[in-house]
Amino acid sequence: MSKQTQRKSMDYVKKEYKRTRTMPANWYLSSYEYKFNITHMQPFLKKLKEKKLVANKCSGCNRVFFPPRLVCGKCLVKPDRWVDIRDTARVATYAIAYLKDENSEVQEKPMVLVHHDGADTSSIAELAPGVDVKDTYISMPIKAHWKDNPEGGLMDIEYYDLMDDDAEDLNESK
Amino acid sequence: MDKVGIVGYNQVKCYSDANYGRYEMIFEAVRGAIDNAGLKKKDITTVISATNDYYDGRTISNCFTVEVGGGYMADESKVEMDGAHAMLYGLMRILSGNHKLAVIWGGSMPSCYPYHSARLYETDPTWERPNAYVNDITSSGFQMRAYMEKYGLSKEDIAKVAVKNKKNAAKNPLALEESQNPNISISDVLEAEIYADPVTELMVAPPCDSVAAVLLAPERQAVKITDKPVWITGVGWNQETYYLGERDLSQSTSMEHAAKAAYDMAGISNPRNDLDVAELFEVCAHEELIFTEALGLVEKGKGPQLNTEINGDFPINPSGGALGGNPPCATGLIRIIEAVKQIRGEAGQYQVGDVKRAVASGQIGMCAQNNILYVLEGEN
Amino acid sequence: MGRQVAIVSAGYSEHASKRSDVSMPELVNEAIEDCLAKVPSVELKDIDAFVNGNMPAFEGSNIPELWMTDWMGARNKPLMRVTTGGTTGGSVAISGYYTVTAGIPGIDTVLAIAFEQQSQGDTSVGLASVAYGEISILNSLGISYDQLNRLLSAGAAIGVAAYQATTYMSKANITEEDLARVVVQNRRNAAKTWWAHLKMPDLTIADVLDTPYVQYPLRYGMVCPASDGAVAMLFTTEEKAKDMCDIPVYVNGVASVANETAVLGYDGSGSAQLDPSEQLGAMKSADLAYSQAGISFPRKEIDYAEVYAPFPNQELMWVEKLGLFEETTAPEMYETGVTAHKGELPVNCSGGVNSTNAIAASAMERPSEAALQIMGKASNQVPKTVHTSIGSGWGGSLNLITLMAMSDEPKRKWK
Numbered sequence: 023m024s025k026q027t028q029r030k031s032m033d034y035v036k037k038e039y040k041r042t043r044t045m046p047a048n049w050y051l052s053s054y055e056y057k058f059n060i061t062h063m064q065p066f067l068k069k070l071k072e073k074k075l076v077a078n079k080c081s082g083c084n085r086v087f088f089p090p091r092l093v094c095g096k097c098l099v100k101p102d103r104w105v106d107i108r109d110t111a112r113v114a115t116y117a118i119a120y121l122k123d124e125n126s127e128v129q130e131k132p133m134v135l136v137h138h139d140g141a142d143t144s145s146i147a148e149l150a151p152g153v154d155v156k157d158t159y160i161s162m163p164i165k166a167h168w169k170d171n172p173e174g175g176l177m178d179i180e181y182y183d184l185m186d187d188d189a190e191d192l193n194e195s196k
Numbered sequence: 197m198d199k200v201g202i203v204g205y206n207q208v209k210c211y212s213d214a215n216y217g218r219y220e221m222i223f224e225a226v227r228g229a230i231d232n233a234g235l236k237k238k239d240i241t242t243v244i245s246a247t248n249d250y251y252d253g254r255t256i257s258n259c260f261t262v263e264v265g266g267g268y269m270a271d272e273s274k275v276e277m278d279g280a281h282a283m284l285y286g287l288m289r290i291l292s293g294n295h296k297l298a299v300i301w302g303g304s305m306p307s308c309y310p311y312h313s314a315r316l317y318e319t320d321p322t323w324e325r326p327n328a329y330v331n332d333i334t335s336s337g338f339q340m341r342a343y344m345e346k347y348g349l350s351k352e353d354i355a356k357v358a359v360k361n362k363k364n365a366a367k368n369p370l371a372l373e374e375s376q377n378p379n380i381s382i383s384d385v386l387e388a389e390i391y392a393d394p395v396t397e398l399m400v401a402p403p404c405d406s407v408a409a410v411l412l413a414p415e416r417q418a419v420k421i422t423d424k425p426v427w428i429t430g431v432g433w434n435q436e437t438y439y440l441g442e443r444d445l446s447q448s449t450s451m452e453h454a455a456k457a458a459y460d461m462a463g464i465s466n467p468r469n470d471l472d473v474a475e476l477f478e479v480c481a482h483e484e485l486i487f488t489e490a491l492g493l494v495e496k497g498k499g500p501q502l503n504t505e506i507n508g509d510f511p512i513n514p515s516g517g518a519l520g521g522n523p524p525c526a527t528g529l530i531r532i533i534e535a536v537k538q539i540r541g542e543a544g545q546y547q548v549g550d551v552k553r554a555v556a557s558g559q560i561g562m563c564a565q566n567n568i569l570y571v572l573e574g575e576n
Numbered sequence: 577m578g579r580q581v582a583i584v585s586a587g588y589s590e591h592a593s594k595r596s597d598v599s600m601p602e603l604v605n606e607a608i609e610d611c612l613a614k615v616p617s618v619e620l621k622d623i624d625a626f627v628n629g630n631m632p633a634f635e636g637s638n639i640p641e642l643w644m645t646d647w648m649g650a651r652n653k654p655l656m657r658v659t660t661g662g663t664t665g666g667s668v669a670i671s672g673y674y675t676v677t678a679g680i681p682g683i684d685t686v687l688a689i690a691f692e693q694q695s696q697g698d699t700s701v702g703l704a705s706v707a708y709g710e711i712s713i714l715n716s717l718g719i720s721y722d723q724l725n726r727l728l729s730a731g732a733a734i735g736v737a738a739y740q741a742t743t744y745m746s747k748a749n750i751t752e753e754d755l756a757r758v759v760v761q762n763r764r765n766a767a768k769t770w771w772a773h774l775k776m777p778d779l780t781i782a783d784v785l786d787t788p789y790v791q792y793p794l795r796y797g798m799v800c801p802a803s804d805g806a807v808a809m810l811f812t813t814e815e816k817a818k819d820m821c822d823i824p825v826y827v828n829g830v831a832s833v834a835n836e837t838a839v840l841g842y843d844g845s846g847s848a849q850l851d852p853s854e855q856l857g858a859m860k861s862a863d864l865a866y867s868q869a870g871i872s873f874p875r876k877e878i879d880y881a882e883v884y885a886p887f888p889n890q891e892l893m894w895v896e897k898l899g900l901f902e903e904t905t906a907p908e909m910y911e912t913g914v915t916a917h918k919g920e921l922p923v924n925c926s927g928g929v930n931s932t933n934a935i936a937a938s939a940m941e942r943p944s945e946a947a948l949q950i951m952g953k954a955s956n957q958v959p960k961t962v963h964t965s966i967g968s969g970w971g972g973s974l975n976l977i978t979l980m981a982m983s984d985e986p987k988r989k990w991k
Contacts, residue, residue: 054253054309056712058843059217063717089717091845093223095263095836098230098237100223114850117738118792128788135739135839135847143846146839156792160746175718176844197680198577218709219842243834248638249659255633255706256661259972260842262834269860272834272976273667276632276639276659284656285671288678292578294830294868317638322599324643431680435626435655438643453652461681561642566655 059092065104066090071174075166077141079103088141089176107140109166111182114144116158134158136182148181197461200290201418201425202572203297204233204411205533210372210521213307214405218252221407223264226301229409230266233421241295243267245274246282246302246525250314266299278302278477279408280528280558280568286412287428296417303407303526311403311524318561320438333400335440335562336480337392342445343482344394347497351394355385357481358399358519360505365516367506367545368534372404372521385481399481401522408529410536426536430464430571432457438565448483451490451557451567458555459492462571467492471571472551473538474512475531477558481519484512487557491569506546514538514546528558532570539574578677580986582817582824584618584810586944587611588771591805591932594695600640601647604691607806608648611687614953615810615820620649623810624682625675628689629659629668630936633705635696648689661706662971663832665690665807665940666884666978669967670830672811673980684813691806692934706973713844736839736852736974738791741889744853745793748892748904752793756784757910758888759798759930765917766927768956773803773932793889798930800886805934809944814986825947829869829981831861837973852974853889858897861968861979866899869981871964874899878981880922880949880958880965882942886929890970895923898968898979922958925949939969943980950984 060067062078066089069076077088082097086105094101114135123129132155135144149155150167164182172178206228208214208221216224230236243266247257258274261267271289275282279302286298315332316325324330340354359380365371366378377384380398388397418425432454437443455467464470474491478484485499493510494502504512513519515534518527535556537543552574559567587610589595589603598606612618626648632638645651656675660667672688711724741755748754763779766772787797810820817824835857838849862874871877881900885891892906900921901909909915915923924930926945929938946965948954963985969978 053313054708056253056709057214057216057218057305057308058709058713058716059215059220060713060717060843067717085848087845087848089845091841092217092219092843093264095266095268096237098223098227098263098266098268115739115743115852117735117742118789119735119738120789120791130792135850137850141846142850143841143848144850145846160743173718176714177718177720177723197678217843249632250638252709253705254709255631256972259661259706259975260710260837262972262975263836263842267834268836269833269857271832271864272660273658273671273832274660276629276657281656285658285674288671288674288680291678291680292674294578314638317636318642320643321635321637433654433656434652435642435645435650437651438645449652454654457654457682560639565642565645 085142111138113162199415203421207408210404210406219264225407225409242271246279251304278528278558298412301409304524305405306403339445340482346446353500361519365520401518406523430458430462433568435566448490454569475535475556531556580814583947584820585614589806591773591803595804607808611808625654626650629664663969664936666969690940737887740852754907755888756781762930766931772927800933803934828987829865831864832978833861858977861977865979879962882946882967884969943967
């Protein structure tokens, strides 16, 4: 907020309040151990090592979940089929966070939601380091950039590269 | 009040450290309940969950459970109390006429966190939490002492309840395995580790992992869904004051109020004759006796004299009660399910003869500050 | 069948960023007193049941009404607690409606209370912990916490809103100026509402655009403040309402439809909400509530709307999704003044969540303010006569939408 607006707002908020007593207390989650089961992800993680992407598919509504999902909420059944999906994708939507780093300088941290071709869900990811995120547009075509030695984890796709596109109508939608 | 029927139910077995993911467990409970009633996902119009942000270690604990809990594109809400309170909200929604099938599920996984320390966050943050004197265990100690002193009862009287419930739990396949003990004796209970004198380990309801789900439907739909609907004919819920020093701990004022409301609604004048079985949520063994008295089953102070075994004068907690497994946010719902099983004659080994009318209760807070009581009736 | 429900009163505490002059029970008490002061014939003993809620993580106190029982006047009374995150207030108001409409013997008058004293706790910790469970799963699947921190810095409400803003802005083809216009309208309205938090009668679009980005495309000046405050609403039956106040407001439709989470799915899976500004849940909520209330042409029949929108893009989006305007035309309506205080369809004349956000209370201030506009008792009363109004709320990860439709006449007989 600019100094000007801040001053304006303070005039209306400021009030002579008598302070109450305060008592320090905390709510910490350090003693909490989250428990989860990722058995349904195993085929997906295994295939990542081969630089291949698989997603699971609900036979009730034919939706394809990438990354795989335990339960299809629409049909309330466990998706039971596996399908291959491509490593090309599109930007579903994006945002830029402004966070302070260790030197308390504000850094731009772009994030995109990636919608893989052939999947019905989007997942959170990063774009290639060189990309200026302000040039990003919705439904921009991108492609997965694989790690050299995939280990079977979600970070095997390090980031997403831009795809060259000659189509003029695509450029217009920028 | 219109008739509302319980048309399906399901409970995941209680485990002290379940080999389940959270979402998997919720899914199993809800899917099982829907299968139990022979319905499908699209029939669900409203979903009420009972979870607690502190027990789930996350803010908005119902945020990510929408899909696994059957809430996708359904009218969804969460009651942050016991599962039995969630059923109250589900009941209201059905009674409003806006909804035709309500799913109520509740549960939590205390194997992920220290349950009794987490209960500390329910105490007054200014006066009681910094001292950490009052939590569910110590307040149970205060209550048990107050109850024993007032009516001149012995520890054995209280331990008898724990023995009965643990023996009953042995017959219940869904009870916590560690609680199932057919050979337990009074001296075992009294010689167990002391939690807060006079409360010992075996008198306290053991927190465990489980999720339970119940389906409700209005009368017209309920008779189509199942041949054996169980009707909710009375409900009462009440909250008394918080500070332990202000309350008479030897009795449960809130349960008395709740029972009066529920009995009036169901037209029960003599609970001892009109009811056949009770499933009560007791955090500690003595609470069962206090509730028995608050429900008007016996005079005050005479709780231990009532034979509450499965074959006794008035069976209480034939399933083992909360002493047979206390999954936070699910226990009240499990009590309701057990009462439904008794009415439908599906309780197996712990079936209490022919049950026409049963009561089931749920509670939250220190020394059962907020109680809820349901009167459930069978078809005939 | 359910009974007809009426709102007879609503009361607020004063909202500010730090209400350090009062403790949480006192804050709640302020709202209850204000609520009951507007209906002189009702005393605390006439209230048959209580429903309430807050976001327990924000104050570090679980189920606070256990120890606040006496301050609420709920001793030896039925009490139910409903919490659904950001929509807590909306859910509490809806549960107040259901408690009355259920027709449980002896329960006619219900006091609904929602409160939040964020200055007591750490809101950012509270918000971040929404996804702790999911983050730990992602971590075990091979994403380091460092990277997760970067990816999910948007994990809190503003993050999902930023994604939503991008899609909405691209669809409606609008600029930040359009967003700022909404902010200006809200904060100027807030200046005329006695309990509001950010009161800025002289704010201009340039002032808003002068602030730095919190998260592109949302600027600091566009984001809601964090407030302390409480709100109370009194629900009762149609028959009793007529004795209690001159113009009872009838609750004719309620809905709280849940969609799956946006941005991040459960268990670290993706989200099928590919377009976070599509909001199927909101549209279904609107369908449900309007069909219950017998509203066939929302654009024509609704006279006033209170929309839960901490961020300006959401206000534009919700008014469309709730059926008040055609898709992507909302920015135009704000520009031409249709939604202004004197406009044809005023929106958020209380200043909205954009000016006052006491998390749990916010979603209840929407229906309560919409009801007060019908009664003619609102602080910033609109000049036109309001017959039908709506109050909405959203929460979770853009996945739960509450909606309450109210009118000065009871539900139409054909349903």
